[in-house]
Amino acid sequence: MxxxxxxxxxxxxxxxxxxxxxxxxxxxxxxxxxxxxxxxxxxxxxxxxxxxxxxxxxxxxxxxxxxxxxxxxxxxxxxxxxxxxxxMPHDLAGEAQVLRWTIAALSTIEVPVLALWFVDMTGGKGTEPHEALHQWSDMRLEQLDGWLAHRTFIATDEFTVADILMTHVLSARSTDPSLLKPYQHVRTYQTRCMDRPxxxxxxxxxxxxxxxx
CATH class of the missing domain: 3.40.30.10 (Glutaredoxin)
Incomplete structure (x- = not known):
């Protein structure tokens, strides 16, 4: 097993x-x-x-x-x-979208928000690195918000493993909840996925x- x-x-x-x-x-x-x-x-x-x-x-x-x-x-x-x-879709094109957004969740989104959390946790809040990472995180979340404006899920019309990864990144304690406040589509998407039984x-x-x- x-x-x-x-x-x-x-x-x-x-x-x-x-x-x-x-x-x-x-x-x-x-x-x-x-x-x-x-x-x-x-x-x-x-x-x-x-x-x-x-x-x-x-x-x-x-x-x-x-x-x-x-x-x-x-x-x-x-x-x-x-x-x-x-x-996971059974067609190559659909699978490619899941691969795309799996990598995006773990690199494009998680890297800046996790780095920001680490800098703040180690006493760097208010420093230049904090401000730079905050701007980077905001930029990526704003871009993600635009992508989700007319989508139910991140990669395809159906829930996939990419949604699990993106949702967990967004809901982790290493993601400052205040970062998500300006981004309605991101927050609605996060709630939709976490409401799943x-x-x-x-x-x-x-x-x-x-x-x-």
Whole structure:
């Protein structure tokens, strides 16, 4: 059976905000069977030789699908979409759009907002790097807002793995909610995706299972 290496115990700030949620949400949407291998982050479970053999970076999520080991949330979701035939168009043109927006979520959008969060968290708020990153983030979110003005989902007319990734990036604690306030279409899109029953089931099960250090 497919194994998902996900958190069983995390620091308080990270609970409800970890990237294994992206994989668990996708699996819930797809209806694929899986088992969770719980990892205790505060007790350094990710530093073990066994885990580092699967992911040398010591990061979650990781899946092991009967010996096929995949890391990185974007790569995992694309793999699962191909495996299940769900949350991914079956035509090449449609698949290209999902690939396009998967990469955009994890690079064009996540990179500036995550960098801004890191600078602010380390005492850089109000500095020139903060202002530069804020302007970069605003520019990308304004462009994204324009793209979503007349679209229900990000890549195609149907919900895909690209929507899971984009939504999780937008809703992460590393994305300052005040950044999204000017962008109505982004906020409406985010709400639409997070209102899906599969996300709510995923998040509720995660909160019941994952302990806080």
């Amino acid at each position: 497919l194994k998902v290496y996900g958190f069983s115990r995390v620091n308080e700030f990270a609970r409800g905000n970890t990237r294994d949620l992206r994989v668990l949400w996708a699996l819930e949407e797809m209806g694929l069977p899986y088992e969770i291998v719980g990892m205790d982050h505060p007790n350094h479970a990710l530093d073990s030789d066994e885990f580092r053999a699967k992911n040398p970076f010591g990061q979650i999520p990781v899946i092991d699908d009967d010996g096929v080991v995949v890391t990185e949330s974007g790569a995992i979701l694309l793999y699962l979409a191909r495996k299940s035939g769900k949350l 599969a996300w709510k089931r995923t998040f509720d099960a995660y909160c019941e299972r994952v302990e806080t250090a």
